[in-house]
Amino acid sequence: MNLTLEQKEMRINHHQFSLDSSERERLWEERRWYFKDYCVNRFQWFNYPKWHYVASFPLHVDFEASFRCNLKCPMCFRPYIDKKNYGDMDFKLYKKGIDECVKNNLYSIRLSWRGESTLNPYLIKMVEYAKNKGIKEVSFITNGLLLKGKLAEGLIKAGLDYITVSVDGFEKYYNRLRKPITFKEITEKLKNFYSLKNSIGKGLPLLKIQALWSYIKENPKAFYDYFKDFTDKINFDPENDYSLREVPQDKDFICQYPWQRITITWNGEIPQCISDWNLYTKIGDLRKQAIKEVWLGKAMERYRQTQLSKKRLSIPCCKRCHRPSIEQIGNKPEGEDNK
Numbered sequence: 001m002n003l004t005l006e007q008k009e010m011r012i013n014h015h016q017f018s019l020d021s022s023e024r025e026r027l028w029e030e031r032r033w034y035f036k037d038y039c040v041n042r043f044q045w046f047n048y049p050k051w052h053y054v055a056s057f058p059l060h061v062d063f064e065a066s067f068r069c070n071l072k073c074p075m076c077f078r079p080y081i082d083k084k085n086y087g088d089m090d091f092k093l094y095k096k097g098i099d100e101c102v103k104n105n106l107y108s109i110r111l112s113w114r115g116e117s118t119l120n121p122y123l124i125k126m127v128e129y130a131k132n133k134g135i136k137e138v139s140f141i142t143n144g145l146l147l148k149g150k151l152a153e154g155l156i157k158a159g160l161d162y163i164t165v166s167v168d169g170f171e172k173y174y175n176r177l178r179k180p181i182t183f184k185e186i187t188e189k190l191k192n193f194y195s196l197k198n199s200i201g202k203g204l205p206l207l208k209i210q211a212l213w214s215y216i217k218e219n220p221k222a223f224y225d226y227f228k229d230f231t232d233k234i235n236f237d238p239e240n241d242y243s244l245r246e247v248p249q250d251k252d253f254i255c256q257y258p259w260q261r262i263t264i265t266w267n268g269e270i271p272q273c274i275s276d277w278n279l280y281t282k283i284g285d286l287r288k289q290a291i292k293e294v295w296l297g298k299a300m301e302r303y304r305q306t307q308l309s310k311k312r313l314s315i316p317c318c319k320r321c322h323r324p325s326i327e328q329i330g331n332k333p334e335g336e337d338n339k
Contacts, residue, residue: 015323016210018331019224019234028233031206033161034107034136041107049256052308057104058295060261062274063097064113065089065120067266071143073177075168075212077242078114082278088120089266093286097264098130100291108137113263114277118146124154131159139163139205145181147189155205156197162206162232165190169215169223177215194230208233213329217337224335238329240322249313253324258304262295270294272303276317 018025032038044059066088069078101109111117111126117140120126130138144165155163167186168174174183194207209227213236216223224234241247255273263274270284270291271277283303284294294300303315312318 015326016235016237017213017329018333019220019236019335020228020331021334024228024233028206028208031203031232032137033204037107037136045260049254049259052259052304054259054296054301054304056296057101057106057292058260058262059106060108060110061097061101061106061291062110062113062261062263063089063094063126064115064264064266065111065117065123065126065140066115067113068119069116069143070119070145071116071178071181073143075177075214075239077240077277080242081114085267086115087266088122089126091122091125093268094122094126095129097286097291098133098135101130101135102133104292106135108139109135111138111140112142113265113274115266116143116145118142118151124151124158127155127160128158137161141166141210143178143181144186144189147193152193152196153200156201160205162204162208163193164208164210166211167209167227168212170226173215190227191230206232208235210235210237212237212239214239220332220337221335224332234335236329236332238327240326244320246319247322248325249319249321250324251313252310253312254307254310255312255318255321255323258300258307262291264291271317272299272315273317273321275321275323278317278320280316 020028029035029038041059044055048055048059068086068088098109109130111123117123127138138160139162141164144167147165165186166178167190168177171183174186178186190207190209197203197205197207209231211223216236220236227234257273257275261274262270264270264286265279268286269279269282270286271279272281272283283299284297306312306315
């Protein structure tokens with residue numbers, strides 16, 4: 001394949017960064033059940049967009065287990081979603097999607113998008129079904145409020161591969177941002193879950209926490225040192241201003257997502273992009289179509305061509321997307337601020 005200089009240098013913006021040591025980074029990757037398959041998936045993940053190569057099936061699928069949430073965090077994008085049709089994904093609809101993913105040898109799924117996954121009463125069953133069918137990596141993001149008791153034990157026994165818990169700083173920030181959860185409570189939940197998954201899950205699911213940089217930048221090393229003994233990974237994200245109707249953009253940016261992933265809402269609708277949380281542009285519906293049909297369909301191909309022709313800002317969700325303008329802060333090994 002003959003690539004132009006522009007194609008070779010296509011920018012892949014990262015939106016999450018690490019506070020971890022190189023040793024913990026290595027262990028995070030190598031402890032996966034299917035490490036070789038993961039390496040192949042990551043090679044495809046970073047190179048297919050640069051090559052503008054469309055695989056026969058998405059490299060990853062996000063299933064929105066729930067659009068509901070049990071918190072009202074002020075820094076979240078949820079207050080700025082226009083279409084608030086809250087609900088949980090029906091298990092039969094989910095099975096339809098998973099069966100197709102398995103048929104096409106999909107490596108990974110994530111059971112979250114705009115809501116709190118643990119509110120879906122069938123979450124354990126969803127994890128168990130995907131793993132038993134052959135999905136190699138299943139994960140989700142949570143605020144951790146319900147991560148205890150039968151739910152915690154059930155997720156571990158179901159074969160969950162990793163879980164990401166949002167922890168935004170110490171008491172000063174966390175107790176205000178994540179109320180009614182307190183910093184003391186989330187610390188206890190994380191310690192209990194870490195101990196439980198090591199005793200009954202052979203170390204899995206891997207436990208990652210993520211913070212917003214705004215709330216740990218005063219002393220990232222203290223944050224790292226506090227959590228490193230009862231987590232497997234510690235990451236952080238830059239904070240975005242979701243109140244903006246139009247985000248300052250690099251007009252030449254080409255998004256990698258159209259060559260990587262597809263997202264399915266709790267009721268089966270398929271948005272043009274995972275960043276289209278308002279569903280400005282719906283390109284399919286799992287209730288009526290197959291994932292592959294949408295992935296290889298005309299709407300998705302138009303989306304890719306719009307990206308390549310540098311006309312991305314004609315797309316409604318792209319005008320509000322922070323990915324092209326995310327500050328590439330970089331990793332902070334072992335919590336160092338690197339000032």
